[in-house]
Amino acid sequence: MTSNIITLSVKPRGKPIKGLPEEIEIAQGGSSAELYQALSSKSRFPLHRLRITKGIDGSYILNSKDITIDHTGLREQSVIYVKDLGPQIVWRTAFIIEYIGPLLIHPLVYFLRPYIYNTNEPPSELQTLSLILITVHFLKRELETLFVHRFSLATMPIFNIFKNSFHYWALAGVNIAYWIYAPSSPAARPSNPAITYPAVALYITSQACSFSTHLTLRNLRSPGSTKRGIPTGFGFGLVTCPNYLFETLAWVAIWLVTWSLSTGVLLLTAVVQMALWAKKKEIKYRKDFPGKYRKKRYSMIPGLF
Structure with missing residues (x-):
């Protein structure tokens, strides 16, 4: 499994999230849970209020330790959308x-x-x-x-x-x-x-x-x-x-x-x-x-x- 570092383009979906970065770097061999955690840390926004979808087809990326970034199909400069789900x-x-x-x-x-x-x-x-x-x-x-x-x-x-x-x-x-x-x-x-x-x-x-x-x-x-x-x-x-x-x-x-x-x-x-x-x-x-x-x-x- 590749562990190359890739850069993803980050865009908000719906209500803007203050502090959300425009780009984020993540290892392809890392988990989707790490992607959620990285976005939460950088934006200082509650982790479980975030929902990430792929820009190419709008499919949901599950927050899971068992799913790798490579498995999601995300590649260099792939676009992801981040939505605020509201209070949880x-x-x-x-x-x-x-x-x-x-x-x-x-x-x-x-x-x-x-x-x-x-x-x-x-x-x-x-x-x-x-x-x-x-x-x-x-x-x-x-x-x-x-x-x-x-x-x-x-x-x-x-x-x-x-x-x-x-x-x-x-x-x-x-x-x-x-x-x-x-x-x-x-x-x-x-x-x-x-x-x-x-x-x-x-x-x-x-x-x-x-x-x-x-x-x-x-x-x-x-x-x-x-x-x-x-x-x-x-x-x-x-x-x-x-x-x-x-x-x-x-x-x-x-x-x-x-x-x-x-x-x-x-x-x-x-x-x-x-x-x-x-x-x-x-x-x-x-x-x-x-x-x-x-x-x-x-x-x-x-x-x-």
Whole structure:
């Protein structure tokens, strides 16, 4: 691999970045992460607010220790564009904020039932079970965020946290909690063991399978690396994103316990969003690993999509 020093022409894209140099020297054998770091140091601008694209075709240059400058196709006097992505937030922090909403809201509404609904009726078995299932679900997500997940990108735009939090705090939190813990909720009725027991079994199985797929995805990437791999093993031979499949099944189980329209709305919204993500992931696998990746007919739910 060549380690020649080349000079790149640097141009801003969009809002000007004060201190951004017009040119920068970099070793062809160096990594794209070194290019990001050099531009950040010279401009004294936060590293994770920078996005670099190639002038020749506008393709994105990933901030990675595993990608060399030579591999990106940049050569002497190649033009690169540098964009300010705006204020950023760490992905792990964003996930923690998103999931903490329903994790706090559900117990709060459950234990404040007498004051919220002006009732002295104790919660039903199904309402208590709903609280347990939903709380465990989001507690699992928080723990996976802290100890399992490895992220390909370090940060996301800080404004996205408000959009994402609406889904979790409003739809999964307030909207579901208010309706399922109400005295008039379908979950306030006596449970039907023929439905409840299979639903709980489906929930436990789905959560265990979900955890297994998350471990598989974690092991594809070593700590600090952004290098991608092809996931294999349990579930991945069936669909592109079995983690989304098991997430869907877990919420189907919760819906069968709560029998609430609000839970159904969240389930439908989540399925549509995950289906879009899964389709994009399938396309990306085919693009990044031509000849190596075994194409899937279904990206998320076998027989459907």
